[in-house]
């Protein structure tokens with residue numbers, strides 16, 4: 001039997017009962033596979049790795065070592081939530097690495113998008129390698145592979161797979177959700193008691209805010225982007241759009257325009273809002289955000305975020321515009 005084909009006996013997981021059944025089966029299987037050995041997991045805080053972490057914590061507790069690498073390109077509050085949920089609430093064995101300076105120093109002055117992606121991907125592997133070398137007695141590597149990753153393992157995913165791990169790591173894999181579709185992973189995450197905003201979060205690219213801080217990344221512009229993005233997310237949540245719109249974010253280009261603040265000339269960057277709907281990310285339509293909300297978001301971002309003096313709304317569908325700007 002090809003172990004990369006979803007077993008026919010696996011019923012589509014749509015309810016808490018089915019999720020609980022899946023969890024019980026996986027817990028037993030993981031214990032059987034791992035025995036008293038240790039397992040390593042790169043925990044990004046995204047849906048898939050979070051669900052795998054919660055499953056493994058349930059199955060083997062402290063035999064799981066989670067490594068969270070903060071590359072400095074996370075959204076506001078994300079790394080903090082990983083520490084809160086896994087380090088504190090679930091009392092996991094969590095290694096938190098703040099590698100912000102390493103990533104941002106390497107990225108300084110680099111404006112070419114694919115070069116930026118490569119630097120971020122390679123450095124991620126390096127940091128993860130260094131951290132795992134410090135640990136002893138690790139026999140397994142857990143991964144949040146899901147079924148679409150197996151089905152779509154073509155060039156597209158390879159290019160997107162920042163956070164992919166070194167292939168020469170000689171460890172047996174533990175991939176408990178590899179036959180699940182995204183919606184099923186979410187039902188399982190809910191059943192495991194993970195926070196709603198972690199389980200239902202929108203897709204977030206591996207290189208994170210790095211591909212939204214357009215051109216050569218600087219700390220001040222990255223910071224402005226992170227704050228503006230947090231305001232956009234807060235307003236979408238407060239106005240019922242968070243669960244409805246597939247992906248929404250801010251991009252900040254490397255250009256300034258003239259504005260006025262406190263009666264003085266104020267040169268600053270524009271924040272570009274992107275909010276799209278899609279089913280497969282191959283094509284996408286633009287969400288019709290109510291004008292009143294757009295005005296409110298503009299007002300908040302231009303008043304609350306240092307370095308932003310205009311807010312623009314990207315009305316371009318995909319094709320012709322890709323979802324991300326880089």
Ligand code: XMP
Nearest residue numbers: 159160161162203205206207281322323324
């Ligand atoms: P585009 O911009 O190609 O994006 O229309 C389609 C989807 O893929 C995400 N994306 C990425 N995901 N690493 C990732 O993990 C990347 O480098 C990357 N680039 C784009 C994008 O956010 C959208 O959901």
